[in-house]
Amino acid sequence: xxxxxxxxxxxxxxxxxxxxxxHALQEAGCALILFAGGDGTARDVCSAVREEQPxxxxxxxxxxxxxxxxxxxxxxxxxxxxxxxxxxxxxSSGEVRDIDEAALRDGKxxxxxxxxxxxxxxxxxxxxxxxxxxxxxELVLVDLADWLAESWEEGVRYVFGPGSTLHGLAQNLGLETxxxxxxxxxxxxxxxxxxxxxxLFALIDGHPARLLVTAIGGQGHIIxxxxxxxSPRVLRAIGLEHLRVIAxxxxxxxxxxxxxxxxxxxxxxxxxxxxxxxVWSGYREELLYPLG
Numbered sequence: 001x002x003x004x005x006x007x008x009x010x011x012x013x014x015x016x017x018x019x020x021x022x023h024a025l026q027e028a029g030c031a032l033i034l035f036a037g038g039d040g041t042a043r044d045v046c047s048a049v050r051e052e053q054p055x056x057x058x059x060x061x062x063x064x065x066x067x068x069x070x071x072x073x074x075x076x077x078x079x080x081x082x083x084x085x086x087x088x089x090x091x092s093s094g095e096v097r098d099i100d101e102a103a104l105r106d107g108k109x110x111x112x113x114x115x116x117x118x119x120x121x122x123x124x125x126x127x128x129x130x131x132x133x134x135x136x137x138e139l140v141l142v143d144l145a146d147w148l149a150e151s152w153e154e155g156v157r158y159v160f161g162p163g164s165t166l167h168g169l170a171q172n173l174g175l176e177t178x179x180x181x182x183x184x185x186x187x188x189x190x191x192x193x194x195x196x197x198x199x200l201f202a203l204i205d206g207h208p209a210r211l212l213v214t215a216i217g218g219q220g221h222i223i224x225x226x227x228x229x230x231s232p233r234v235l236r237a238i239g240l241e242h243l244r245v246i247a248x249x250x251x252x253x254x255x256x257x258x259x260x261x262x263x264x265x266x267x268x269x270x271x272x273x274x275x276x277x278x279v280w281s282g283y284r285e286e287l288l289y290p291l292g
């Protein structure tokens with residue numbers, strides 16, 4: 001099934017049409033925006049896309065200097081298929097470049113940096129996990145703790161969901177949290193442990209907050225299993241854009257390609273979740289993983 005967003009007017013399309021399409025796709029919650037063209041198209045997309053939105057270029061232009069394109073149209077299709085089938089797709093920052101027209105007028109051929117976009121990159125993570133070179137869960141949690149410590153925001157309350165992954169992460173940050181409960185951290189200190197839904201809502205309502213969750217149970221639920229304190233009104237108060245999924249590649253590998261799941265008890269809210277989520281899986285390492 002597919003849905004057509006927006007419409008084109010008469011005459012050739014322009015950069016504004018590309019930008020409008022990007023805005024529409026983002027508002028629709030697309031997990032990955034695919035676009036075809038060359039460096040000019042990449043510049044147009046870059047000018048409209050949000051920093052965190054994954055995109056992938058299908059090479060179809062005369063000149064391509066930008067590192068946001070797959071090496072071939074087939075490679076782009078395989079990357080998209082990998083995501084659809086539940087493969088682990090790493091995200092990285094890709095540079096957008098185009099011909100430096102000022103230099104070209106002076107008879108020099110060179111390219112100029114115009115920005116960066118979030119792009120999926122090739123990497124056989126699933127195969128690595130299966131082949132016995134198992135990553136050390138303990139070391140990965142140390143790496144994740146370092147990244148989280150670097151990204152702490154002052155005045156923001158961090159809600160830690162239950163599970164051994166987040167409990168281990170908190171321990172590496174020197175925080176005493178509960179293994180099976182929901183805890184709230186602010187300014188590097190635990191301000192509430194094992195909160196009820198009502199207590200949690202009171203702590204985050206009208207206050208900047210971030211929600212950290214991991215996959216609970218064998219079905220990969222990030223919401224609705226073992227963390228009922230994180231209710232629909234709590235999720236709305238925090239904002240889905242402030243959700244952080246934390247999971248090692250090893251844990252994702254146990255899902256064997258099955259998507260992560262949400263079951264908040266509110267079907268309309270569940271529909272508002274994106275088709276894929278960014279998962280913190282190591283130090284400054286993110287994966288794009290399907291959400292069913």
